[in-house]
Amino acid sequence: MAYKISDECISCGACEAGCPVNAISEGDGKYVIDADTCIDCGACADACPVGAPQAE
Incomplete structure (x- = not known):
């Protein structure tokens, strides 16, 4: 089950920088x-200031 980025995304790029497998x-x-590509590690959710990445 991969993560998905919701419409709350503010396009700051923090999730992309935090992804260990470059899936973003x-x-x-x-x-x-x-x-x-997503390995469901949650690093993107931890890096996001608005909580946009969420498990599907």
């Missing part, structure tokens, strides 16, 4: 997580 990239208006 800048999308159209918010960051997105590649579900096939």
Whole structure:
């Protein structure tokens, strides 16, 4: 079960920097997580100041 970034995303990039497998990239208006690459570690959620990444 991968993480997904909600609409609460403020596009700060903290989640991308915190991802150990580079599964996060800048999308159209918010960051997105590649579900096939995500290892469900939660590092993105810990790094996010607004709690946008959430487990699906």
